[in-house]
Amino acid sequence: MKNNQALIEFNPKLPKLSKNEKEVLKLLVEAGRLIAPLYLEQENQPRLNKEEIEKAAKKDPEILSPYTVIEKVDGKVVSTPYHVKYAKFLKPIAKKLEAAGKLTENNQFAHFLKLQAKALLDGSYEEATAVSLKMKPYILDISIGPIVHFDERLFFAKASYQCWVGVIYEEGTKRLNVYKSVALSTQRKALVKGARVENQHNVKVKVVNVLLFSGFMARTRFIGVNLPMDLNLVEKYGSEVTLFENVNDSRIEEQILPTFNKIFSTAFKQGFSTEDLRRASLRYVALHEIAHNYLYYKNAFNNLQDLLPSLYELNATVLGMRIAGSLLLKDIITNKQLESMIIAFICRSFYLIEKSKSSKFWINYATGGAIFINFMLRSGALKKHEGLAIPNFTKIFISLHDLSYALEYLLSAGTRKEAEVFIKKYGYFSNIR
């Protein structure tokens, strides 16, 4: 694995590819590499404060678009579309995509690459998104361009340039499809009727072995995503869950295992192997991403603003664990696997809380983790003794329901004030670090 701040290249075990597929893949990787300097350029852009942006947005609503750069020019706040501001970076990337589009023998993929190249140059992202969500499964996989995300506590989200290039892992995709079918075919009721985008029938899933993460994806090294985040696009075209099988391995080595070894007793640790945790980490993320599709509450963004990300992400994890409970009852997973998922998430939470000491980048996820840990500590489902964590899985599962209701209430009908009170009550780090 080659790694720098904005580019990571992996060397996964791949299925047999045709000569044409290998050549196309090479071009996609080359395009992906070019995203890294563009992302670093974005990162170095001076930031304006919330008040300045809010004031300027009253005159120019484009300032709030996720795809504009906001700058001060001669004392005035102005917005420039990404594709204009970063044109010099984007042209060579688009060329690579166009070349790959001409080369590939898969017509749908060719069409998608052509549209994606166009979108980078003229900002027509919706068209490319629509085509990618309608495409039939193909062995090569790329996502390239700006994506909306929550990486900071602004009151709105700006998109960051990113790319992943990978090859579909067929067996993993089959398994993920089983989870999806079972999880999303249950008609899970919205907490407030009519408040949610009902997208559950229109969700695609895939598992990918990644060759390259660039830009935002290299920074986050997510092992799963559910895109798009824009509710209007979800409503029109559906959504897609992507799981990055091999990226999970480095998360296990660098985050989950060291935390696991630190916070649990020797006797407890003997009950879980590295393989249990590796699979559990992928499994809980898979169900987290699938669960997002039950949480598209239409007013959540407006109501909760900057406080939404930590609550939204945690709610998806907690709901994902509840869904795991129903998978267990249907013999799709075992008790041990559900326990391992809970352990993997506890480890990830402790890791991020520790990490947030030195970097604010993960603050939303760390806050979500702190809410989970404190909620479990208060309910007695998790105990601390001489610096070690002692979980009671039965109690954790019961408490998960209470936490899930509290979070889903906030997403569906809560006010920002209520969210603030909730986060103040549970989202503190002082007793966890």
Add this chain to the structure above:
Amino acid sequence: MTRPKNTYLTQKGLSEAKIELEYLKKVKRAEIAQRIQQAREYGDLTENSEYDQAMDDQGMVENRIAELEIILKNPKVIEEKNSSDFVVIGSTVKIEMDDGIDEFTIVGRVEADPSKKRISNESPLGSVLLGAKKGEEIEVTTPIVRYKCKVLEIK
């Protein structure tokens, strides 16, 4: 040695299991053996992804053959005549559980495929539903999970 448990199968499930076993033994085994042979010819087995993949596939096929042979030793064929008074193997049930409405058919373990709404009679949920009546509320538990489940409809 303990006697293997009876496996419940519909007549259709039994035929499918027999066909699958025959296919795996007569067609798939030979196909994979040929792939392994071809991959060996590429040389250097340590960096040979085709060889690794073929070996993985061979393991999966052999496991499935072993599983089907055990199943077909003691099959118990169930009649596909359903009762709407209470839940039996073969019933399609509509239930309410954990804030959701779910509908599935209870089948023998071999035919279970939750992604196609076929739940095993040996699963925690399938086993407690057997014998339940319409409107009845039952509790399904495992060492971690405990849910109340209401039977809304039996088809």
